[in-house]
Amino acid sequence: MKYLKCLFLLAILSAVFSAATGQVPVVSLSADFNVPDDGWDKLLQLRNGNTCYLNFSRKSGLIVTMYNSKHELTAVDTTAARLWKADDLESSELDGIFEINGQPVIFIQQLVKNLPVLYRLVLDPVSGKLQQEDKLGELPSVQHRSVLVDDNLASHDFFVEKDPRSDHYAIAAFTGTPIQKNDSLRTRITVTHYGPQHAVLNKGLFYLADTAYNYFSYINMAVSGDRIYLSTVGFNTKKETGNNVSRVLFSVLSPDSATFSHQLLNTGREPGNVSGAVQYLPALDQVRLLLHIPGQQTDGNSGSEIFQFSASTGKLRKHANLVFPELDRNAQTNLGYQQPFKGTPQRWRTNEDGSSVLLLENLSFFKQGNSQVNKFHTNFGDLGIAMLDSSGRENNTVAISKYQVVTGICEPFQLQRRVKSEWVFRNKIAALNTNTYMSYDFVQIPNASFVLFNDYLQYLETGGAERTRKPLKYPVDANFVCYRFYNGKMDRLFLFGTPETTKGYACLMGAADYDASSKVYATILISRKGLERKANIAWIQF
Structure with missing residues (x-):
């Protein structure tokens, strides 16, 4: 009986200990390898348990590295594409x-x-070797005059x-060249629907x-098995005889x-410079469209609104403007804001029950x-998260101070695009290609949430006495915080060790892949x- 009682007490203590420490992420690391060359990196945690590491390198082309479920290196292959020029x-x-x-x-343009x-490009999920390569289409020459009217650019x-x-x-193919006399308006935009094979x-x-409307600016698209939902802005130039007021369209392909x-x-108001996201919710037979229109962002208006449609009929059911009073109060209390938090939507994640998480970021x-190439810069400022x-009403909010700078102009919903690895090679100077280190990520598990980003830790230099916060500009100054x-x-947690003046730990945020089923966040640690x-x-178990 004493033995059983002892086992019972041990079980209770073990449960208490697990509850106390279960919210601390556990890190597993691969074997060391060289810091990636300038280019782009992406991880995929595959359903077979393998992790696929894609390294697009200026020097070496596409290198595919495979790891098994035990995080052991199993294969390395340099992709020998015939059509795409690596x-x-x-x-x-x-x-x-x-x-x-x-x-x-991989879907890649050239x-x-x-x-x-x-x-x-279709790769083998075990060896990483190229199995299939296809040319899917081409567009007219990029050497044309852009069609831009009231901040609406023809895609x-x-x-x-x-x-x-x-x-x-x-795959949506948008032709945005100026319309010529003999052009067919019906074939300028096509959308092709593919099955899993x-x-x-x-x-x-x-x-x-x-x-x-004869010109269209792409907003976003969602696929729901046999249907496609597409949102655009339609507009005309002064030459067209149609409507002279731009409008947002919601379109369905059955x-x-x-x-x-x-x-x-x-x-x-007439929409301009519109961005957004389309999400399909099968359990509710709904499609939701989140729009952000910067020209409508005022002290009493976030500039964001949600439209709800029937997934089966495509008809509008409901429309509401988003307001964030709790996030405003959070920023005032914890960040010292005197004005409302005017963050730009960066990613919108919906849940099956219709609840959602909106990731926002102050951009300037x-x-x-x-x-002429590198003179434009973007400040990634404080972050705000609305659950x-x-x-569409707030359940909870998060506001954290941060300050990062990148070369180039960052557009809204860049985190939404980064998750699926939309990327354009911009700068020939490697030191300027820092976007993959910047912005942030957000992980939710039962009873806990985590905000992840690279920060410039001033206290490593000044003991925290610096009055003016310095921005994170260069990877060498980056330290990953959770x-x-x-x-x-x-x-605040340091998952890889406490940084010091002579040592640090940064992560390639753009390379990350989160598997919600296993609660594992995979990224590249530098x-x-x-x-x-x-x-x-680095595989981080939350």
Whole structure:
């Protein structure tokens, strides 16, 4: 009996200890490897338990490294593509990297004699070797005059979105060149629907039968198995005879149709520079569209609104403006704000019950230097997170101070795009390609939440006495921090060790991949000790 009693007490103590420490992330590291060359990096945690590491390098092309479920290195392969030119990364643009049918699939554009050409690369999920390569389409030359009216730019690009539930995906091809006399308005925009085996299921034409609008700016797209939902801004130049007031459109391609059905949305003032996200909620038979219109952002208006549609009919059910009074109070109390928190939406994650999480970030822009290429810069300022109920009202909020700077202009919803690895090679100077280190990420598990980002830790230099906060500009100054929100408290964790003046730990935020089912966040860790630097894959178990 004493033995059983002892076991019982040990079980209780073990449970208490687990409850107290279970919210502390546990880190596993791969074997060391060299710090990646300038380019782009992406991790995929595959359903077979393997982790696929894609390194797009200016020097070496595409290198694929595979790790098994025990985090052991199993294969390394340099992709020998026939169509896509791996040695011309500077003219390439990533449109998405997904797991489709259990395989890593890369959608990548490349300029070929000034024509944007889209390729699809399918990799083996065990060896990482290239299994299939296809040319999916091309657009007219980029050497044309851009069509820009009232901050609305006619899209001239490919866009790829995947259904996370069924592995169906869609590719939208937008032609945004000025309309010529003999051009067909019906074929300037096409959307192709693919199944998990990469077979074409449908191809839809996107146009308005009454030609009310002739130019369109892409906002976002969602795929729900057999249907495609697309949001755009329609507008005209002074040459067209249609409507002279731009409008947001919500459009649906049904499986039995070769053309989209459309409805015009009422967004108040004439919309310009619109961004947004489309999300499909099958349990509620809903599609939701979150729009952000900067021109409508005032002290009493966040500039963001949500539209709810029937997934089966595409008809509008409900529309509401988003307001964040709790986030405003949080920023005033914890960050010393005197005005409302005017963050820009960076990512919107919806849950099956209609609740959602909106990641916001204060963005500001400035010019510095005389270079035409590198004179524009973006400040990534304080972050705000709003956890919303199914009606769009705040349940909880997070506000944290941070300060980062990158070269180039950052547009809204860049985290939404970064998750699927949309990326454009911009700077030939490696030191300026710091975007993958910047901004932040957010992980939620039962009873705890975590905010992750690289920070410039001033106290390493000044003991915290610096009055004016310095921005994080360069990777060498970056240190990865994890803010944990647990039991009503916030604390800061250093998951890889406490940074010091001579050593630090930074993560490639752009390379990260979070598996919600296993609660594992995979990223690339860059460690420095003195002048020595090394890299590891880091699997963080939340």
